[in-house]
Amino acid sequence: MAFVARWLRRFSLLLLGLVVLIGLYAGTAFALVFWPSHAKTSAPETPYVDAWVLSNGVHTDYVFPVRSTLIDWRKLFPLADFPAVPPGADYVALGWGDREFYLHTPTWADLTVSRALGALSGRNRSLLHVSYLRRDQFGAGAFRLPLSMPQYLRLIEHVRSTLPAGQATPIAGAHYNAQDAFYEANGAYHLFETCNTWTGRGLRRAGVTVSRWTPFDFTVTWHLQPAP
Secondary structure: OHHHHHHHHHHHHHHHHHHHHHHHHHHHHHHHOOOOEOOOOOOOOOOEEEEEEEEOOOOEEEEEEOEOOOOEHHHHOOHHHOOOOOOOOOEEEEEEEEHHHHHHOOOHHHOOHHHHHHHHHOOOEEEEEEEEEOHHHOOOOEEEEEEEHHHHHHHHHHHHHHOHHHOOOEOOOOOOOOOEEEEEEEEEOEOOEOHHHHHHHHHHHHOOOEOOOOOOHHHHHOOOEEOO
């Protein structure tokens, strides 16, 4: 009985420590929302780029016009890499994440504990997910991201730096639907380097008001304006 009681006590302490660590992780992320970087950023000068951030409640993507004076994304991510981009797709969505999670979890119903833990461990490589979209496909989780041209240029550089040697290498046969594709990317996903920290780091680099640490989607979108 003493042996069982000792192990129960150890297990309880371990469980308590885990709860404390989770609380510290989430609490720190939430608290830093109220201490944003670039808190006094002025409105972008004209001309500006009408960009967006999309959130599905967990994950965030950048959304940029397909073509502007600074870049035509079709030259970096050719339409030939996509099964069938819809007519009128004027925007491109870009998100970074864990390779195994991206390729094997197309819906939340496909999520498993082992796959989630594998993503958080940092053992897997990463990918860039690219989709061509129409404006009416944004959905409810769209947040406005008006960018000056210098800000947009820094975000373009952020995306390019994610690609090995700045080149887009598609993953053959990897698609969720007809208008998306996956590309090789630098870095490894883990507890402190999530899809949202990638999004937030680019926004800070561009001088956009955003939390100083963005592990969750709300830490990216808190200071942005929801679409009407």
